[in-house]
Structure formats: structure tokens, C-alpha cells
Amino acid sequence: MNPIEGLAYGFSVALTPENFLAALVGALIGTAVGILPGMSPTMVIALLLVPTIKLSPTTGLIILGAIYYGTQYGDSMTAILMNVPSEAPSIVIGLDGHEMAKKGKAGVALAIAAIGAWIGATIGLIGLVALAGVLGDAALKFGPPEYFVLTAVGLVIMGKLSGAGTWKGLLSLAVGLAVSSVGLDPISGFTRFGFGRPELSGGFDLVPVILGLVGLAGMLRLSGEAKSLPAPPKLAFREIFPTWSEWREAFPASVRGAIIGFLLGIMPGPGTTMSTFVSYRLERRLRPNEVGLGAIPAVAGPKAADDASVSGHLVPLMVLGLPFSTVTAILFAGMLLHGITPGPTIMTQHPEIFWGLAAAMYIGNMALLVLNFPLVGLWLNILKIPQPILSAILILLMMIGSYSLNNNFFDVITTLVFGVVGYVFLHFRIDTTILVLGLVLGPLLEKGFRQSLFLSRGSLTIFFSSWIDNVLWLVLLAFIVTPFILRGTSGRSGGLPVEGVAGGSGLGQPAANEA
Amino acid sequence: MYYFPALHRGTVVLGVILTLIGAWYVSQATTFPRGTMAQPGPGVYSILLGCLIVVTAVGTSVEGGLALKGGRDVEVQWPAVDGWLRIAGLLAGAATYLLLLGQIGHLLASFAACLVIIRAQGYASWPKAVLWAAGTAAATYLVFVKVLAIPFFGNSLLG
Numbered sequence: 001m002n003p004i005e006g007l008a009y010g011f012s013v014a015l016t017p018e019n020f021l022a023a024l025v026g027a028l029i030g031t032a033v034g035i036l037p038g039m040s041p042t043m044v045i046a047l048l049l050v051p052t053i054k055l056s057p058t059t060g061l062i063i064l065g066a067i068y069y070g071t072q073y074g075d076s077m078t079a080i081l082m083n084v085p086s087e088a089p090s091i092v093i094g095l096d097g098h099e100m101a102k103k104g105k106a107g108v109a110l111a112i113a114a115i116g117a118w119i120g121a122t123i124g125l126i127g128l129v130a131l132a133g134v135l136g137d138a139a140l141k142f143g144p145p146e147y148f149v150l151t152a153v154g155l156v157i158m159g160k161l162s163g164a165g166t167w168k169g170l171l172s173l174a175v176g177l178a179v180s181s182v183g184l185d186p187i188s189g190f191t192r193f194g195f196g197r198p199e200l201s202g203g204f205d206l207v208p209v210i211l212g213l214v215g216l217a218g219m220l221r222l223s224g225e226a227k228s229l230p231a232p233p234k235l236a237f238r239e240i241f242p243t244w245s246e247w248r249e250a251f252p253a254s255v256r257g258a259i260i261g262f263l264l265g266i267m268p269g270p271g272t273t274m275s276t277f278v279s280y281r282l283e284r285r286l287r288p289n290e291v292g293l294g295a296i297p298a299v300a301g302p303k304a305a306d307d308a309s310v311s312g313h314l315v316p317l318m319v320l321g322l323p324f325s326t327v328t329a330i331l332f333a334g335m336l337l338h339g340i341t342p343g344p345t346i347m348t349q350h351p352e353i354f355w356g357l358a359a360a361m362y363i364g365n366m367a368l369l370v371l372n373f374p375l376v377g378l379w380l381n382i383l384k385i386p387q388p389i390l391s392a393i394l395i396l397l398m399m400i401g402s403y404s405l406n407n408n409f410f411d412v413i414t415t416l417v418f419g420v421v422g423y424v425f426l427h428f429r430i431d432t433t434i435l436v437l438g439l440v441l442g443p444l445l446e447k448g449f450r451q452s453l454f455l456s457r458g459s460l461t462i463f464f465s466s467w468i469d470n471v472l473w474l475v476l477l478a479f480i481v482t483p484f485i486l487r488g489t490s491g492r493s494g495g496l497p498v499e500g501v502a503g504g505s506g507l508g509q510p511a512a513n514e515a
Numbered sequence: 516m517y518y519f520p521a522l523h524r525g526t527v528v529l530g531v532i533l534t535l536i537g538a539w540y541v542s543q544a545t546t547f548p549r550g551t552m553a554q555p556g557p558g559v560y561s562i563l564l565g566c567l568i569v570v571t572a573v574g575t576s577v578e579g580g581l582a583l584k585g586g587r588d589v590e591v592q593w594p595a596v597d598g599w600l601r602i603a604g605l606l607a608g609a610a611t612y613l614l615l616l617g618q619i620g621h622l623l624a625s626f627a628a629c630l631v632i633i634r635a636q637g638y639a640s641w642p643k644a645v646l647w648a649a650g651t652a653a654a655t656y657l658v659f660v661k662v663l664a665i666p667f668f669g670n671s672l673l674g
Contacts, residue, residue, distance in 0.1 A: 054663045167574035168526075171533065174567040178540060181564055185557035190548060192557055216609075223601045223636065224594030388636030389647050392629040395605055396655055399612045399628070400621075404665040412613050416606065423602075427591050428525050446560045458552030 001351060003129045010355025014363050019062050019356065022055070023364040024371070026063035030070020031372065035078050035379050036390060038222040040086035041071035042326045042433070046214045047394065049207060049334050050401035057338035058356045064334055065357055066364030068327055072306060073117060073368050077379060080109045080299070081232050088273040089306040092280045099294030106233055107240030109299055110376065114369050115247075116254040116303035121365035123258035123304070124265075124311025128358055131266070132347065135319045139344035142320065144455060145462045148448030149469045151441050153476045154268035154316075154324050159434055160479070161270055168430045176438020177445065179204055186443070187450060199410040206333040208402040208411040209418050209439060213432045214326070215398050216419025221426055223391060232383045235376055246296055253283055253297030254304040261305030265312020268324040272313075275305035307365065311358075318342055318354055322441065326433040329440040337405075521588035523579045530576025537568030597637075604635020621660055626652035 001009065013019060033044045045068050052060040072089070079085035079094030080101055093113060100109040142150070159169035182193045183203020194201040242250070257279035264278065265271040279301040284291040291298040313325045321343030323329040335342050340350055347354050372379075402415040422432045456462035463469055544565050550556030594602065608631040615624035629648035638644050659665045 051658070051663065165575075165578060167571055167578045171530075171568070171571035171575045174537075174564065174571045175533070178564050178568055181561055188548065188550075188557050190557045192547060192561060193543065220602050220605060223605050224598035225592075386638060388633045388638040388644075389651075391605060391636050392608065392632040392648065393651055395609055395632055396612065396625055396628060396651060399609055400625075400655060400659055400665075403616070404659065404663075407666055409613060409617070412609075416609055416613075420606075424529075427593065428522065428529055430529075449560060450555050453552060453555050458554075 001347075003133045006133075006347070006351065006355045007125075007129050007359065009351060010357075010359030011363075013058060013352045013356035014062065014360035018056075019059055019360060020363065022059045022063040023066045023360045024367045026066025027070040027364045027367045028371065028375075030067035030072075031074040031077075031368065031375075031379060032070075032382055033067075034071030034074020034086075035382055036074075036385075037078055037082070037084045037383075038086055038218065039071070039075075040218065041068055041075060042087070042330070043215050043218045044068075044071040045327055045330050046207075046210050047397055047401065049210075049330055049337075050404055052334065053337050053405075057335070057340055057350075058352050060338060061331065061334060061353060061357050062360035062364075064331060065361045066367070068310065069117070069121070069307065069361060069364050070368060072310075073114065073372065074379070076113045076117075076303060076306075077110060078383075080113065081106055081235075081380075082383075088270075089276040089302065092276040092302045093299060093306065095280070096291060096293070096295050096298035099292070100296075100299065101233065103294050105294070107235055107376070108242045108246060108296075110235075111240045111242050111373070112246070112250045112296055112299050113303040114372055115250060116257065116300040117307040118365050118369045119251070119254035119300075120258040120261055120304035120307030120309075121311070121362055123255065124262050124308035125358060125362050127262040127308070128311045128314055131315055132319055132354070132358075135315065136344055136347050139319050142344070142468070143466075144448045144451035146466060146468045146472075147320075147322075148445060148452055149463055149472045150320065151322060151445045151448060153472045154322065155434075155438065155441060155445070156476060157268045157479055158270075158324065158437060161274075165429075168428075169434050172425070172430050172432065172434040173438040176435035176440075177442040179209065179435075180439045180442025181446070186447070199408070204414060204439075205405060205411060206336070206440060207405050208414040210330060210333060210436055211398050211402055212415040212418030212420075213422040213436055214330075215394075216415055217422025217426055217432065219391065219394055219398075220419060220423045222387075232380045235380060237374065237376065240373055240376060242296075249296040250300035253279075253301035256282060257301030257304035258308040260301075261308030262312040264305075265309030265325075266315045267312075268316070271325060272306055272309040275309045276302040279305040311361070314358070318346055318357075319344060321346075322444070323437070326436055329436050332440055522591050523583040523588045525591060526579030527576050527583065530572050530574075530579060533572035534569055534576065537565055537572050540568055541565030601636055605632055607635065608632035622652055622656045625655055 014023065029048070030044065033039050033048075034041060045064060048067055049064065052063050055063065075086050075090040076093045076097070079090040080097035083094055083098040085091045085094050097109040097113065100106065155173055156170070159173040160166050161169070180203075183201060184191050191201045257275070260279050260282070261271075261275040264275040280291070280298055283295065283297045283301045287295055287297060310327070313323075313328045317323045317328040317332060321341060323332040332342060335353075340346070340353060398415060399412055402411040403409070405411055425432050425435070452462050464473065541562060544558055544561035547558030547561055548556035549558040549562075608628045611631050612624050612628035615627055618624075626648050629651045630644060633644045633647055634641075638647075
């Protein structure tokens with residue numbers, strides 16, 4: 001199946017009544033929950049993962065993808081209207097978006113963000129289709145050593161990029177890897193850290209740990225802060241249509257942002273956050289006197305980058321089976337729950353999943369574009385639900401989500417314990433998303449390591465035996481050495497823009513906690 | 516807001532705690548079968564991981580210590596007393612659900628948990644809190660027990 005045929009097949013899967021409805025419902029639920037201050041996209045998708053398990057694998061993943069896009073848009077709405085973003089990308093979108101709102105152009109800013117998201121999704125889809133086939137063939141050449149080296153290099157890069165400092169990032173990664181090592185060793189059948197307890201012998205399930213670290217920790221933080229929020233502005237339907245000149249300003253910025261977003265999304269690291277910052281900086285360089293004061297391109301570009309990066313994140317997940325972002329890690333957990341292991345063979349063994357998800361994410365974005373204009377009043381009304389009620393609903397959903405996975409109490413206790421651990425880590429600026437990635441990728445890393453040593457009869461040279469390995473090691477070396485060289489030549493830190501927001505948005509998780 | 520412990524001081528303490536945990540992890544891992552280099556057992560990877568925890572935890576602690584030495588500590592915005600009470604309320608609600616689910620079933624356990632959380636979060640009106648808790652419990656009962664058919668303890672209406 002070539003990419004065009006694949007995409008056509010994907011649309012035929014996504015447009016079945018069941019899947020189409022799932023995309024619409026997911027987009028609406030995502031927006032409704034995402035607009036709530038403090039509810040970050042990562043938190044929402046972790047929370048709603050379990051209820052989708054009862055659906056078929058394709059429908060379940062389609063609804064999760066749509067929920068994610070919807071939540072991203074909902075978070076952007078809160079950033080634009082009230083300047084209360086939950087994750088770093090929305091901080092950037094809200095910089096000029098909220099300035100526009102203060103000038104009475106909130107509706108236009110929302111429309112520009114929706115169009116930017118759609119352009120981002122379109123370019124992301126094109127990129128995904130173009131790259132997936134090529135990389136899929138290349139990925140078949142990956143053996144255990146290449147998988148080990150790629151996973152290790154990716155994790156180290158993400159640890160360094162965590163925004164809270166290299167040591168803390170790597171510590172979080174090490175803790176995640178250690179948690180993933182608990183339980184039955186799949187190769188020898190030996191139980192590690194079981195202490196004779198049957199619950200521990202099976203190891204920690206991904207979902208309860210993720211629910212605790214991402215969902216419960218964020219809820220505890222929100223509850224502890226309980227900031228009084230500004231009232232949402234009133235918005236009439238007729239106020240949301242931009243003029244022709246505003247469209248013309250938004251379009252090129254969206255295209256630029258989408259290309260940046262897709263390319264950075266493919267790479268390991270906080271691609272969504274980085275791409276929105278890079279896009280914003282680019283727009284500021286192009287219009288230094290306008291950006292910061294409510295410029296349309298500074299809303300359209302970052303929003304397009306935000307959505308395109310999601311398609312970029314799907315490339316390593318689908319093609320190599322390696323999730324290099326928190327959201328794709330949660331999607332990965334969802335796939336495992338459905339009995340599907342993503343990787344090079346997914347396009348041949350489960351084309352309905354790969355192409356169906358790609359097409360459905362696009363349809364979900366179209367649905368957002370069509371539905372969000374008339375429903376803007378409804379979304380604003382959601383903000384009137386009292387916070388205590390929302391807290392009760394969300395905690396209950398978390399507990400049910402943990403329990404219903406295996407119908408045991410151990411998973412609920414796991415969520416509670418990791419929620420408290422995550423809360424403490426958040427306060428000391430230790431990035432828990434890296435912990436989640438270590439947890440998800442740990443078994444793959446160990447499998448690659450041990451299988452490689454089996455193949456080489458114990459020789460470590462196997463990790464330097466192919467050109468793929470060597471290129472990856474060089475990338476890591478360059479990544480480690482470059483900041484020192486830059487610091488030496490310019491006397492300036494080689495830090496990333498995300499470091500500037502590591503302290504967080506003040507609601508939900510710290511802003512840099514997006515990977 | 517209370518500002519104890521501050522960021523760098525807390526980082527040092529956290530680093531020390533995780534160093535100890537890492538050392539314990541390594542000591543446990545040395546009891547696992549190690550195999551040979553050609554056929555590594557489950558102990559090899561675990562020992563490497565334990566060492567990674569120790570090294571990164573020591574690095575984190577030293578980094579915190581150096582930052583502390585180099586200048587003033589950074590305040591961590593811990594919640595005030597009422598914030599801690601709200602957090603305790605959330606956890607108490609979750610614990611209520613956990614403890615009651617096996618005894619009285621999902622519907623009543625979720626009602627009790629919601630009531631605890633809503634009140635602990637500072638929602639003033641008892642009648643409204645009861646109504647919201649009842650509505651939330653009923654909605655989750657319909658979705659999770661009736662529609663998604665999750666086998667909770669006691670699938671009947673009252674447990």
C-alpha cells in the first residue's frame with residue numbers, strides 16, 4: 001500500500017459512522033475538559049485513557065487522538081481568553097492571543113488559533129504520510145543494538161532537555177527506568193523486587209502510574225493553589241470571524257509554524273514546547289514592532305506548530321514503536337492495552353490503526369474547526385462549574401480508571417502513591433514526564449541491551465557496529481558538547497527557551513513538564 | 516504561602532534520599548542472577564540502573580548544594596494551611612472510595628468520596644454538595660457499571 005492508497009484507506013476507516021462519531025465526541029470532550037484551567041492536555045488524555053479501553057482498538061485510539069487535539073484547543077482558549085494556560089505551548093499562544101482579547105478581539109484570536117491548528121494538522125498529516133513509508137522501510141533494518149542505542153540516546157537527550165537541569169532530568173529518567181524494572185523479567189522469568197507479593201510480581205501497570213504522576217499530582221497542585229481565576233469575557237458569535245486581511249496575515253505564519261512544529265515533533269525532546277517557542281521567535285524576528293502587542297501571526301504560527309508537532313511525535317511512535325513524548329507514551333500505553341505493539345510492522349499488520357489514526361486526527365481537527373465557532377458560548381459556560389465539583393469528578397474518574405484496569409485495589413494505591421511522589425517532584429522542579437518516558441521505554445531498553453549482548457556473545461562493540469549506531473552516538477556527542485562550545489565562544493548559556501518557563505504556568509503542571 | 520523547604524535545600528535533601536534508595540536498589544540487585552556477559556541475567560541491567568540512580572541523585576544533590584553555596588535559596592511555593600487541608604481532602608476522598616468500594620459497592624462509595632472532596636474543597640452548601648455528589652455517583656454508575664460493564668464489587672444498585 002503506497003502512502004496515497006494508505007491515506008485513502010485511512011479515511012475510509014475514519015469515516016465509518018462509529019469512528020467518525022468517536023472523532024467528533026473526542027474533539028468535543030477534549031475541548032470541554034481542556035478549557036478548564038489547570039487541565040493540561042497530557043493530564044486529560046491520561047485521565048480518559050481507561051474509559052476508551054472498552055472500544056475497539058481503532059475507535060479507542062481515534063477518540064484518544066481527538067480528545068488530545070480538543071484539549072490542546074481548549075487550553076489555547078483559556079490562555080487567550082483568561083491568560084491562564086495549563087501547558088507551555090499555550091503560554092506562547094496566549095502571549096499575543098490575550099493581548100488581542102484585551103483589545104476586544106478575543107473572538108478573532110480564537111478563530112485564528114482554530115485555523116492555525118487546522119493548517120498545522122494538514123501539514124502534519126502530509127509530513128506523516130510522506131515520511132512514514134520511507135522510515136517504515138528503514139526501520140525494518142533496525143535490530144536490537146540499533147533499538148537500544150536509539151532509545152538510550154533519545155532518553156538522554158530528553159533528560160537533558162527537561163528544562164529543570166540535566167541532573168534532575170537524568171535522575172527522573174533513572175527513577176522511571178527503575179520503576180519499570182519491577183516485576184517478572186520477561187527473558188529469564190525471575191521476579192525482581194517482588195518481595196513475595198503477587199501484586200508486585202506482575203510489575204507496575206503503566207496506566208495507574210501515569211494517572212498518579214500526571215493526573216493526581218496535577219490535581220493536588222491545583223487544589224493546593226486554588227487561585228481565584230479571572231471571569232471569562234462575554235463573546236458573541238458574530239465577533240469570531242476575522243477579516244480578509246487578518247486571514248492573509250495568519251496563513252503564511254501558520255504554514256511556517258506547522259513546518260517547524262512537524263520537524264521538531266519528530267525529534268526526541270519537548271517538541272511541542274520548543275516548536276511553539278521557535279515559531280514565536282521567528283514571528284517576532286519578522287515583525288519586531290508588532291509581536292507582543294497582539295499580533296495575529298504570533299497566535300497563528302505557534303498554534304500551527306503546536307498541532308503539527310503532534311503528527312511529528314507520531315512518526316517515531318508508529319514507525320519505530322518508540323514514544324518520545326508524554327502524550328505518545330500514553331497512546332503507547334493505550335495501544336498495549338488493546339494488544340497492539342506499535343513498530344515497523346504496524347503499517348502492514350494493522351494498517352487500519354496507523355492510517356485510520358492519521359486520518360481521524362485530521363477529521364477531529366476539522367470537527368473542531370466546524371464545531372468550535374458555534375459552540376464558543378457553551379465552552380465559556382463550562383468555566384462556571386465550581387472547582388470543588390470538578391475536583392470530585394476528576395478524582396473519582398482517576399480512581400475508577402485505576403481500579404477498572406485490572407479490577408484490583410493495588411492499582412488504586414499505586415495511583416495515590418505516585419500522585420504524592422509526582423506532587424513532591426513537581427515542587428522541586430523534577431520533570432515527571434521524563435519519569436513517565438523512562439517507565440514506558442524501560443522494558444524496550446533492557447530488551448535491546450540484553451538481546452544485543454546475546455547476539456554479540458557478550459561483546460560491547462555491537463553497540464558501535466553499524467552506521468546507524470555510530471550516527472546516533474555522534475548526535476549524542478554533538479548534543480552534549482555543543483552547549484560547552486557555545487558557552488565558551490559567546491559566554492552565553494546554550495539553554496533552551498523552555499527553561500525560561502520551568503517555573504510553570506502557575507496552574508496544572510509546570511510548563512516545562514511537557515515532553 | 517509557606518516557603519519551607521526552599522528549592523536548593525530541598526533538592527539536596529531529595530538527592531540524599533534518592534541516593535540512599537539507589538544504594539538500596541543496587542544492594543538488592545546484586546542478589547539477582549547476573550549470568551555472563553554473553554547471557555546477561557536480570558541482575559546486570561538492575562545493577563546498572565541502580566548505579567545510574569546513585570550517580571544522578573548524587574549529581575542532583577551536589578548541584579543543589581553548589582547553588583545554595585553560590586547565592587540565596589529559591590522559595591518553593593508550598594500551599595498555605597487551607598491549601599494543605601484541601602489536598603488532604605482530595606486524598607481523603609480518594610481513600611474513602613478505596614476503603615468503601617469493597618464494602619458497599621461503587622454507587623455509595625463514589626457518593627461518599629464525592630461528598631468528602633466537595634466539602635473539603637470549600638463548597639459551602641450542604642444540600643447542593645449532596646445533590647452534586649449524588650449526581651456524580653449516579654452518572655459514573657450509569658457510564659462505568661451499566662454501559663461499560665466494569666465488574667466493580669457488587670454490581671447491584673446499592674453494592
